[in-house]
Amino acid sequence: VNLDHLHLYSSNLAQITRRALEDPHRVSDREIDEAFLEILSRLSLGSPFTFAEQHAGRIVQDIRPMETHEAERSSRGRIALDLHTDDAFLPREVRVEYLALCGIFNPTQIPTQVVRIEDVCERVQPETIEALAQPMFSFGCPQSYDIEKREEIWASPQPILKYRENGTVEVALPSTEVKVTEGAEPKAAHHLRLFKSALADAPHRQFELGAGEIIVISNSRCLHGRPAVEGERWLKRVYLRQDLTALNETAATETPGVYAAARAAGYER
Ligand SMILES: [Fe+2]
Numbered sequence: 071v072n073l074d075h076l077h078l079y080s081s082n083l084a085q086i087t088r089r090a091l092e093d094p095h096r097v098s099d100r101e102i103d104e105a106f107l108e109i110l111s112r113l114s115l116g117s118p119f120t121f122a123e124q125h126a127g128r129i130v131q132d133i134r135p136m137e138t139h140e141a142e143r144s145s146r147g148r149i150a151l152d153l154h155t156d157d158a159f160l161p162r163e164v165r166v167e168y169l170a171l172c173g174i175f176n177p178t179q180i181p182t183q184v185v186r187i188e189d190v191c192e193r194v195q196p197e198t199i200e201a202l203a204q205p206m207f208s209f210g211c212p213q214s215y216d217i218e219k220r221e222e223i224w225a226s227p228q229p230i231l232k233y234r235e236n237g238t239v240e241v242a243l244p245s246t247e248v249k250v251t252e253g254a255e256p257k258a259a260h261h262l263r264l265f266k267s268a269l270a271d272a273p274h275r276q277f278e279l280g281a282g283e284i285i286v287i288s289n290s291r292c293l294h295g296r297p298a299v300e301g302e303r304w305l306k307r308v309y310l311r312q313d314l315t316a317l318n319e320t321a322a323t324e325t326p327g328v329y330a331a332a333r334a335a336g337y338e339r
Contacts, residue, residue, distance in 0.1 A: 075184075075287075075288055076288060078277060079109070079284040080284075083281070084280075086101060087175075087281040090102060102174070103129075106308065110170055110310065115167075115310050115312070116167055118309065118310055122325060123215045123217050124216070126216075130306050130307070131306065133146070133303075133306065134302070134303060134304040135148045142213045143246055144214035150295070150297050151296050153293040154295060155241055155244075155294075158209045158244040159212070159244065160225070165311075166311060167310060169289055169294075169308070169309055170285070170286045171284065171306070172279070173279030173281055174281060175303070176279055176302075176304070177301065178302075178303070180278065180299055182279060182305075183277075183297075184274070184275045184292050185269060185274055185292060186273075187231075187239055187240070187291055189273055190293075193268035194264055194268045198264045198268075203231045205228050205229050206229070206254035206258040207262070208249040209225050209228070209244045209248060210224050210225075212246065217328075230262070242290070243293060279305060317331050
């Protein structure tokens with residue numbers, strides 16, 4: 071599969087998932103996880119990976135509101151998530167390239183919203199694209215990471231847009247606050263506002279993932295989000311990357327945690 075933006079699959083996971091919901095003793099959570107990983111391995115979009123500090127380091131993560139984290143702006147909370155990319159605060163070398171989501175139980179059909187970055191860039195002036203390609207923006211650590219003093223952690227200034235050698239554009243934007251480098255005000259904040267307004271105007275694709283439906287989203291070419299979760303909504307998530315060099319180097323020498331990986335990629339805390 072050559073995946074530039076996103077793909078939607080319908081899988082045999084639907085039967086397994088339904089059996090599990092009818093009678094949790096017949097099918098274990100682990101069977102669902104293994105079947106999901108098996109499908110992803112056939113797509114050859116990269117290897118599954120995660121960080122020790124997120125979802126307790128589980129490779130297949132349960133994306134559903136958790137009682138103790140409901141007020142979080144994260145995959146385990148209920149608050150609406152604005153369009154974003156995952157782990158924008160990490161350097162590209164260790165950041166998730168593709169996120170795979172599989173529907174398990176979504177009775178009120180809460181959608182996953184996806185916007186292509188080109189559709190946003192078409193709606194802004196070249197000055198805005200130019201401004202967002204400057205390293206003037208700092209992102210905080212997502213709330214889904216269980217790290218001490220998480221609120222104090224901010225990545226060094228980086229761009230929101232990056233042009234690849236082949237002329238295509240990549241995006242990194244968190245759903246939480248973005249800080250603008252002091253000297254860059256008011257220009258940077260002004261262009262960020264214009265970009266966010268174009269983001270709101272761009273076509274939103276909606277995927278109401280039902281049992282066994284899988285969507286794989288490019289985390290650099292699309293932004294994703296969802297409305298608030300009122301009832302039950304349960305998805306499985308797997309992060310994929312083609313090149314695990316920076317992560318493997320870290321794991322060989324240190325705890326394969328998010329900060330060790332970030333340091334290996336030349337990122338200073
Ligand atoms: Fe996300």
